[in-house]
Amino acid sequence: MTPASGTLMHNARLIDPDAGSDTPGAVLIEAGKITKVLTQPLEIEAVKLSADNLVDCGGACLAPGIVDIGVKVGEPGERHKESYGTAGQAAAAGGVTTLVTRPDTSPPIDTPEALEFIRRRANEAAPVNVLPMAALTKGRAGQEMTEIGFLMDAGAVAFTDAMSVCRDTRVLARAMTYAAGLGALVICHPQDPVLSQGAVATSGKFASLRGLPAVSPMAERMALDRDMALVEMTGVRYHADQITTARALPALERAKDNGLDVTAGVSMHHLTLNEFDVADYRTFFKLTPPLRAEDDRAAIVAALRSGLIDIIGSFHTPQDEESKRLPFEAAASGAVGLETLLPVLMRLYHAEEIDLPTLFRALSLNPARRLGLDCGRLAAGAPADLVLFDPDKPLVLDRFKLRSKSKNTPFDGARLQGKVLKTVVAGKTVYESS
Amino acid sequence: MRFDHRHLLGIEPLRPDEIVTLLDLSDQYVAFNRRRDKHAKALAGLTQINMFFENSTRTQASFELAGKRLGADVMNMSMQASSIKKGETLIDTAMTLNAMHPDLLVVRHPHSGAVDLLAQKVNCAVLNAGDGRHEHPTQALLDALTIRRAKGRLHRLTVAICGDIAHSRVARSNILLLHKMENRIRLVGPPTLMPAGIAGFGAEICDDMREGLRDADVVMMLRLQRERMDGGFIPSEREYYHRYGLDAEKLSYAREDAIVMHPGPMNRGVEIDGTLADDINRSVIQDQVEMGVAVRMAVMDVLARNLRARPAEVMA
Numbered sequence: 001m002t003p004a005s006g007t008l009m010h011n012a013r014l015i016d017p018d019a020g021s022d023t024p025g026a027v028l029i030e031a032g033k034i035t036k037v038l039t040q041p042l043e044i045e046a047v048k049l050s051a052d053n054l055v056d057c058g059g060a061c062l063a064p065g066i067v068d069i070g071v072k073v074g075e076p077g078e079r080h081k082e083s084y085g086t087a088g089q090a091a092a093a094g095g096v097t098t099l100v101t102r103p104d105t106s107p108p109i110d111t112p113e114a115l116e117f118i119r120r121r122a123n124e125a126a127p128v129n130v131l132p133m134a135a136l137t138k139g140r141a142g143q144e145m146t147e148i149g150f151l152m153d154a155g156a157v158a159f160t161d162a163m164s165v166c167r168d169t170r171v172l173a174r175a176m177t178y179a180a181g182l183g184a185l186v187i188c189h190p191q192d193p194v195l196s197q198g199a200v201a202t203s204g205k206f207a208s209l210r211g212l213p214a215v216s217p218m219a220e221r222m223a224l225d226r227d228m229a230l231v232e233m234t235g236v237r238y239h240a241d242q243i244t245t246a247r248a249l250p251a252l253e254r255a256k257d258n259g260l261d262v263t264a265g266v267s268m269h270h271l272t273l274n275e276f277d278v279a280d281y282r283t284f285f286k287l288t289p290p291l292r293a294e295d296d297r298a299a300i301v302a303a304l305r306s307g308l309i310d311i312i313g314s315f316h317t318p319q320d321e322e323s324k325r326l327p328f329e330a331a332a333s334g335a336v337g338l339e340t341l342l343p344v345l346m347r348l349y350h351a352e353e354i355d356l357p358t359l360f361r362a363l364s365l366n367p368a369r370r371l372g373l374d375c376g377r378l379a380a381g382a383p384a385d386l387v388l389f390d391p392d393k394p395l396v397l398d399r400f401k402l403r404s405k406s407k408n409t410p411f412d413g414a415r416l417q418g419k420v421l422k423t424v425v426a427g428k429t430v431y432e433s434s
Numbered sequence: 435m436r437f438d439h440r441h442l443l444g445i446e447p448l449r450p451d452e453i454v455t456l457l458d459l460s461d462q463y464v465a466f467n468r469r470r471d472k473h474a475k476a477l478a479g480l481t482q483i484n485m486f487f488e489n490s491t492r493t494q495a496s497f498e499l500a501g502k503r504l505g506a507d508v509m510n511m512s513m514q515a516s517s518i519k520k521g522e523t524l525i526d527t528a529m530t531l532n533a534m535h536p537d538l539l540v541v542r543h544p545h546s547g548a549v550d551l552l553a554q555k556v557n558c559a560v561l562n563a564g565d566g567r568h569e570h571p572t573q574a575l576l577d578a579l580t581i582r583r584a585k586g587r588l589h590r591l592t593v594a595i596c597g598d599i600a601h602s603r604v605a606r607s608n609i610l611l612l613h614k615m616e617n618r619i620r621l622v623g624p625p626t627l628m629p630a631g632i633a634g635f636g637a638e639i640c641d642d643m644r645e646g647l648r649d650a651d652v653v654m655m656l657r658l659q660r661e662r663m664d665g666g667f668i669p670s671e672r673e674y675y676h677r678y679g680l681d682a683e684k685l686s687y688a689r690e691d692a693i694v695m696h697p698g699p700m701n702r703g704v705e706i707d708g709t710l711a712d713d714i715n716r717s718v719i720q721d722q723v724e725m726g727v728a729v730r731m732a733v734m735d736v737l738a739r740n741l742r743a744r745p746a747e748v749m750a
Contacts, residue, residue, distance in 0.1 A: 203630035203631070204630050204631040205630075205631030205632075205633075205634035205635070206631070207629075207630065207631070208600075208606075208629035208630055208631050208632065208635075209446075209606070209635075210546055210547065210568060211546035211547075211565070211566050211567030211568030211569070211603060211606060212546050212547075212566075212567075213567075214630060216630070280547070280550055281546070281547030281550055281551065322523070325523070325525050325551075326523060326524065326525075326551075327524060327543065327545035327546070327547055327548035327551055327566075328545070328546065328547045329545045329546065329547075329566070330545055
């Protein structure tokens with residue numbers, strides 16, 4: 001055995017989503033990569049003697065860094081809401097080591113030139129990895145496909161029109177067919193665009209009492225059914241950005257059973273909140289799709305546990321105070337989530353709804369695999385993208401202390417448990433809690 | 435008498451005894467309004483601003499008259515015309531008005547919850563004169579007063595609410611109020627005009643109007659908006675009238691002494707037969723208008739008493 005150098009993070013609880021294990025151990029980092037994952041005390045003692053740096057994790061959890069698919073940064077167009085600098089800081093503080101950004105900026109990221117701008121800005125300003133997604137159709141208008149090939153060459157990791165849904169199935173079918181030829185990943189937002197037009201809530205007693213325009217939860221299944229038919233037809237690699245209703249789950253399960261190359265995501269908010277949280281028209285709880293009934297939330301958590309739902313994202317959507325201080329119908333949709341992602345999801349862990357390896361399978365391993373990235377694993381050879389966190393540490397969230405430029409979190413004042421202690425990207429510490 | 439609210443934003447937060455308090459006081463104002471000399475001083479020295487972000491003639495006139503009869507300085511602002519066009523936000527408009535120190539702000543807005551939002555930002559008492567599809571509390575109160583005066587009570591009555599329930603704030607406030615006062619509520623209309631989750635409202639649902647009206651004490655008709663008539667929610671005006679328009683034949687299923695109500699303005703021949711609307715033995719539509727002024731006087735009186743009971747600095 002050659003004597004080890006590098007940094008040894010020891011006295012940690014290793015959360016390995018691939019093995020599904022949660023065991024005490026240590027991780028050796030050399031030249032930005034994980035070179036050893038150690039669980040035997042004798043081995044650890046041996047490596048301790050030769051390592052250049054020792055980091056005592058104090059018994060905290062060490063997991064692969066989060067890969068967050070679907071983050072909105074305000075550049076270009078809305079830099080006052082969020083820049084790559086602030087989003088990167090927020091990500092680092094939240095244990096997110098890879099940001100996968102949405103193309104729904106203004107203008108949208110639908111040309112290789114626009115994508116080039118994003119990559120340059122991100123590399124300058126963000127301390128974490130940033131991988132851009134590009135629009136599937138020009139201007140996200142659902143009429144003509146973008147230059148998928150050129151955009152892939154420029155570094156687009158997936159193609160999506162974000163929350164705008166393509167109404168024209170012929171356009172979508174052709175874009176999917178073309179994308180399939182290139183092996184590109186297409187991400188859609190399953191929501192029937194006609195049925196959901198103007199809706200800001202999920203139909204049911206709550207929306208009716210509040211007098212809010214609402215959409216049936218069935219709109220999600222309708223769009224997913226359509227997309228599944230298109231996937232079967234075109235053979236494209238497909239990811240549904242958010243599945244939030246119980247009724248959509250059988251369609252997803254059927255598609256997976258039939259061997260279609262399909263995965264599904266969900267937002268942190270739909271896992272932890274329900275429609276009643278809107279209460280007296282609290283616009284920070286206005287999300288796309290709208291918050292669902294408690295039965296749906298519970299079904300989605302179960303689907304996450306079983307692996308039917310693959311990926312959790314923050315769907316970080318910064319909005320300034322002005323766009324939220326409006327009547328509910330007129331207010332902007334979305335919430336920031338990079339920094340609150342982990343502590344909020346600890347609610348599921350403390351409620352014993354999910355264990356940590358399963359959680360990190362959906363936060364790190366699955367998103368990395370889906371995008372063909374090497375990270376997301378706690379294994380020798382993987383990049384040293386890591387998050388060290390204490391799952392029990394209590395905190396009261398103060399939204400004005402968030403690093404994002406926008407402070408629109410629905411969890412202001414919430415009592416949470418779970419704190420990120422340290423975030424490491426390619427072996428370099430990018431965040432350390434004070 | 436107890437009425438511990440700073441604003442009147444909806445029926446939802448009110449307790450039954452508070453509703454009775456308001457109705458009792460309204461009764462006194464009905465008598466007062468029938469006098470030749472109709473000038474009181476309950477609101478003397480106070481400023482009332484009527485802020486209507488949506489067109490209204492009747493409700494605005496009713497609030498204006500109520501305020502003037504109680505001695506308030508009343509100002510009407512038609513908001514579609516002014517600041518909205520210039521891009522001012524609702525909150526900025528509210529803050530601007532707030533700086534003028536009004537005491538009572540009467541607001542109507544096309545968005546549900548907008549009046550609640552505004553109430554959080556101003557120092558005065560806010561009265562909801564209708565917000566989106568959410569609530570229209572003074573309408574429910576005036577309907578309740580009309581029913582109580584015609585029927586002698588406001589409990590254990592069978593009330594049929596007919597028409598466009600889904601888009602109606604009047605229906606929502608009425609359902610809440612009548613439910614709190616322990617009445618039997620039937621909602622009558624085509625399924626396209628029924629809100630989702632309606633079963634949880636404590637009401638029975640009928641798509642057959644004759645069934646819905648059977649043995650009803652009160653028949654409350656709702657206005658059907660013109661823009662909802664053609665093919666969108668119902669196939670046509672004539673089919674709607676045939677199935678859900680109130681005429682003498684359908685009314686014969688209700689109790690003999692059933693009263694007919696309508697919040698106005700009516701579409702004669704669409705939701706209600708013209709002759710029936712004018713039948714003074716059945717229709718209490720004109721009474722509703724009269725009760726409207728009295729109820730609004732009572733509400734503003736009570737809110738003004740609460741305002742005066744607090745020292746000015748506490749209101750900030």
